[in-house]
Amino acid sequence: MDLYIQIALIVLAPFIGGLVYGIERVVKARMQRRIGPPILQPFYDFFKLADKRKMIVHSTHAFLGIMHFFSLWFALAVLLLGGDFILVIFLHLLSTALLILAGYSTRSIFSHLGANRTAVSVLAYEPILILVAVSVYMLTGSFDVSSIFSYDEPLLVKMPLAFLALLLILPIKLKKSPFDVAEAHQEITGGVELEYSGIFYEAIYTAKWIDEIFCYTLVYLFGANNPLIGLGLVLFAFVFVNALDNSSARVSYKQMLRFSLTIALPIAFINLLLAIFQQVL
Amino acid sequence: MVPFISSLFLLPVIVSGLVLILPKNLSRVLVIATAVILSALSLYLFIAIDQPLKFSAPEYFNQVVVAADFLLLLFFAWVAIKRKSLLVGLMTLLQLGASIYLFKNPGSENTVQFYVDKLSLFMFLLINVISSIICIFSLKYIDEEDCSNFRKKYFLSILFWFIAAMNLVVSSDNLEYFFLFFELTTLASFLLIAFRKDEISVRNALTALWMNQIGGLAILATIFFINYNGYGEATFTNLLAHAGTTTILLPLALLSIAALIKGAQMPFSKWLLGAMVAPTPVSALLHSSTMVKIAPFIILRLSPALQGTPVAWVIIALTGFVFAASAIGALSQDNFKRILAHSTIALLALMIMMAAVGTQVTIIAALTLILFHGISKCMLFLNAGVLERVFHFKQASDMDRLAESGPFTSFLVAIGFMSLLLPPFGAFIGKWFSIETLGSLAVTQRILGALVIVLIAFGGAVLSLLYFKVIGLIIARKGEHDKLKFEHTSPYYNVTLNILLAFVIAGVIGFPFLITDYFIPVASQTLGQEIVMTTTGLTMHIGQMSLPIIPLIIAFLLLPVTIVLALFVRFKNVDRAKEYACGEKVNYSFSTMYFSTDKATPYFTAVGILFFIALLVVVLI
Numbered sequence: 001m002d003l004y005i006q007i008a009l010i011v012l013a014p015f016i017g018g019l020v021y022g023i024e025r026v027v028k029a030r031m032q033r034r035i036g037p038p039i040l041q042p043f044y045d046f047f048k049l050a051d052k053r054k055m056i057v058h059s060t061h062a063f064l065g066i067m068h069f070f071s072l073w074f075a076l077a078v079l080l081l082g083g084d085f086i087l088v089i090f091l092h093l094l095s096t097a098l099l100i101l102a103g104y105s106t107r108s109i110f111s112h113l114g115a116n117r118t119a120v121s122v123l124a125y126e127p128i129l130i131l132v133a134v135s136v137y138m139l140t141g142s143f144d145v146s147s148i149f150s151y152d153e154p155l156l157v158k159m160p161l162a163f164l165a166l167l168l169i170l171p172i173k174l175k176k177s178p179f180d181v182a183e184a185h186q187e188i189t190g191g192v193e194l195e196y197s198g199i200f201y202e203a204i205y206t207a208k209w210i211d212e213i214f215c216y217t218l219v220y221l222f223g224a225n226n227p228l229i230g231l232g233l234v235l236f237a238f239v240f241v242n243a244l245d246n247s248s249a250r251v252s253y254k255q256m257l258r259f260s261l262t263i264a265l266p267i268a269f270i271n272l273l274l275a276i277f278q279q280v281l
Numbered sequence: 282m283v284p285f286i287s288s289l290f291l292l293p294v295i296v297s298g299l300v301l302i303l304p305k306n307l308s309r310v311l312v313i314a315t316a317v318i319l320s321a322l323s324l325y326l327f328i329a330i331d332q333p334l335k336f337s338a339p340e341y342f343n344q345v346v347v348a349a350d351f352l353l354l355l356f357f358a359w360v361a362i363k364r365k366s367l368l369v370g371l372m373t374l375l376q377l378g379a380s381i382y383l384f385k386n387p388g389s390e391n392t393v394q395f396y397v398d399k400l401s402l403f404m405f406l407l408i409n410v411i412s413s414i415i416c417i418f419s420l421k422y423i424d425e426e427d428c429s430n431f432r433k434k435y436f437l438s439i440l441f442w443f444i445a446a447m448n449l450v451v452s453s454d455n456l457e458y459f460f461l462f463f464e465l466t467t468l469a470s471f472l473l474i475a476f477r478k479d480e481i482s483v484r485n486a487l488t489a490l491w492m493n494q495i496g497g498l499a500i501l502a503t504i505f506f507i508n509y510n511g512y513g514e515a516t517f518t519n520l521l522a523h524a525g526t527t528t529i530l531l532p533l534a535l536l537s538i539a540a541l542i543k544g545a546q547m548p549f550s551k552w553l554l555g556a557m558v559a560p561t562p563v564s565a566l567l568h569s570s571t572m573v574k575i576a577p578f579i580i581l582r583l584s585p586a587l588q589g590t591p592v593a594w595v596i597i598a599l600t601g602f603v604f605a606a607s608a609i610g611a612l613s614q615d616n617f618k619r620i621l622a623h624s625t626i627a628l629l630a631l632m633i634m635m636a637a638v639g640t641q642v643t644i645i646a647a648l649t650l651i652l653f654h655g656i657s658k659c660m661l662f663l664n665a666g667v668l669e670r671v672f673h674f675k676q677a678s679d680m681d682r683l684a685e686s687g688p689f690t691s692f693l694v695a696i697g698f699m700s701l702l703l704p705p706f707g708a709f710i711g712k713w714f715s716i717e718t719l720g721s722l723a724v725t726q727r728i729l730g731a732l733v734i735v736l737i738a739f740g741g742a743v744l745s746l747l748y749f750k751v752i753g754l755i756i757a758r759k760g761e762h763d764k765l766k767f768e769h770t771s772p773y774y775n776v777t778l779n780i781l782l783a784f785v786i787a788g789v790i791g792f793p794f795l796i797t798d799y800f801i802p803v804a805s806q807t808l809g810q811e812i813v814m815t816t817t818g819l820t821m822h823i824g825q826m827s828l829p830i831i832p833l834i835i836a837f838l839l840l841p842v843t844i845v846l847a848l849f850v851r852f853k854n855v856d857r858a859k860e861y862a863c864g865e866k867v868n869y870s871f872s873t874m875y876f877s878t879d880k881a882t883p884y885f886t887a888v889g890i891l892f893f894i895a896l897l898v899v900v901l902i
Contacts, residue, residue, distance in 0.1 A: 055857065063847045063852075103753075272735075
C-alpha cells in the first residue's frame, strides 16, 4: 500500500471509526425493526460530550484513559504501516493494559469489576491472535504485516481456519454479545467506562472506534491482495458480529474463557499445524 | 589477568571470614568497599578480556578440592542425621558413594581447570554487581532481624562465601570442580533458607537441599560416564569438542537435569517456592538474580553441542510447559514474594528454552532475559524487603495502602513490574524475540514448535494478566495527591534501590548499544560463530530478526512513561466527583482477583516428572 494512503488512513482513523460505529448503530436498529439514529450520530455525541462540564474522579484515572486512546491509535498506526505483527498485538495488549490500570485506579466497584473482566477477556483473545500471527509467518515467511500484501494468494484461501478463529474472538475484542462481560451495561453499568464523563469519556468512546478499525483491518488482512475479497470479508464480519450481538445473550466470563480456550484456541492451533505442514510441503 | 580473576574468587572468601570477627562499623565499611571493588573488577575484566582464557590452579588445589568435597558431604550427612531427613541422607549416601568411586578411579590428568570466556565474564558482571548491591542492602536489613549479633555477622559471611562460590561456578571447566562449587551454592542456599531457624524454614531448607543434591548427583554421573567411556578429561570444553556424536547425549541430558533442578523447573519447583521464607536478601540473591541463573548458564555453555538434539527438544517442551504452568500458579498467590517466585520460574523456563534452541537470535534473547530479569527481580525483591521492614506487610492485597503512605516505594514496585512487561525494556524484547524465533523452530520441528508456541502465547498472556493485576493494586488511590512527599527510608535501602532503578533506566536508553557491544560479543563466543548485526535506516537486523527502533521509542513514551506520569499528573480547571455507586454511601475495600489452582497442581507435577523421564529415555532412542 502506498505510504500516503497509509498515513491518510492513520490520521483519519478516528473519523472512519466514527462512521463505522454510526453505520453499525443503524444496521443494528434496522435489524431490530427500528429506524435508528443518524449515521453521523457518533460525531454529534462528540460535540455534545465536549460541551459538558468537565468532571473527573482523579487525574491519574483521567490521564490513563486519554493515553489508552493514544496508545491504541499508535498500535493501529504500526499495523497500517505494515509493522511487525507480534509487536502490533503486544501494543494492542498494552494499550488495553492502560485501560485496565485506569479501571483499577479508582475506588469504584463497577470500575474495578470492569477492569477484572477486561483483564480476563485479554486472556481469552490474545493467545489466539498470536497463533494466527505465527501461522501467517509460516505461510509468508515474515512477521511483517506488509509481507501479507506481497503474498500471492489471499490468506483466506490458505488459512480458512485462522479466519474462523478470528471471527470467533472478534466479539470478545469488540465487546459485543455474547462476550461483552467487560462492559456489561446491565450488570456492571459499563465497567471501566463508568467513571468517565464529558471529554474524558470521549477519549474512551473514540478508542472504541479505533478498536473497531483495528479489528476490521485484521479481518481485511485475510483478503489483503485482493481489495474486493478484503472488503467482502470485512462486510461479512461486520454483519456477522452485529447479527450475533443482536441475537445472543451475555455469557459469564468463565463461559467466555472456556469457549475461547476449548474451541477457538484448538481451531487456531490446528490451523497453525496445517500452516506448518503446508510450509514444508 | 589471572590474578584479577583469582581475586574475584579469593576476595569474597577473605571478606567472608573478616566479617565474622570485625566490629560492626568496620565490617560495614569493609562490605561497601568490597562491593565497589568486586563490581569494578568484573567490569574491568569484561572490557579487558577478549579471547577465552584458560588457566589452571596450583598443584595442591586438587587435593583441596577433594578434601572440601568430602567435608561437604560429611556435613550434609550430619544434617541428615540431626534433622532425621531420609531424603537428604539418601542423596548424601549416593553422592558419597559416587565421590569415593571417582576418587579411587581418577580420570585422565587434567591440567586446565578454569575457562573464562565472554559468557563467564557476562555472568561475573551480573553476579558481582547484583550481589554487591544486595550485600549493602542486607547490612541494614539483617540489623533489624530478631537474632543474636553473631548470627547477623554469620549471615553476611555466608553471603560473601556464596559470591565466591558463584564466581567459581561460572569459570570452572573441570566438572569435578564444577560439582564442588555447585554443591557449595547448594550449601549456602540451605544455610540461608534455614537462617530463621523456625520449623517451616528448616523444612523448606531440607527440601531445597535434597532436590539440589539430585542435581549434584547428575553432575557426578556425568563425570562417571565420561571417565567410563574414555572421553578424556571431564571438562566442558571436552564435551563440546565431541559435539555431534550420539554418545554425548547422555552427559548432555544429565547436565541438563542438573540445570533444570537448579532452575526450579517442574516438578522440582517446590524448593524455590519454599525458599521464600528466607530473609529477603536471600530471595533476591540466590533465588532470582544469581544462583538460579546457573540453569540457563549451563545450557548456554552446552548450547553448541545441545542444539538440534533430541535432548534439546525435550528441554524445549518441558520449559514451554513450565512457563505456562507457573504463570497460572502465580495467579493464585497472595504473598508478594511467592508471586515473584512463580514469575521467576516462568521467566527462567523461557531463558532455558531460548538457550536450548541455540540459534543466534535465541542466544541473544536468552542473554537479554538473564541480564534484565536479574536486575528487575533484584529490585522487586529488595522492594519486598522494604515492604516487609518499613511498611510491615507481606501480602499483595495489602498494597492498596501503599500509594498514600509510601509513594516512592510503590513507584519502584510499579517500575519493577513494568520492566518485566512493557516495551522497550529488555524483558519484553526477550519475550518478543522468543515468540518470533520459535516460529523459525517450528519450520524444522513441526509439532514441537507448534505446541511450544501455544504454551508461550498462553503463558505470556497469563503473565501479562498477573502483572496488570499487581500494578493495578499499586496504582489505586483515593483521590488527588495534594502534596506528593516521597517517604524517607534508610539510606541503605534508598541508595541500593536507586542504583537498581538507574540500571533499569540505563538499560532502556542504552539498549541498542548494549546489543552491539555487550550481548553480541558474548553470544558470538558462546556459539563459536560470528554474529553480524546490520542496520537499515532505523531498524537493526540480526539474522532473521529485525528490531525497529522508532516504534519502540514511541512505545516507551506511550506506555511506561505514561504510567509513571499518571502517578504525578494533575489536571487543572476540572471538577472532581466521587465514584458512582448507585447513590450508596458505603465504604468499600478492594483486593484483587485470584484463581485457585489447587486442582491443577498435581497434574503439573505429574507432567513434569514425565518430562524428566523423557529426557533420559530420549537418550536411549
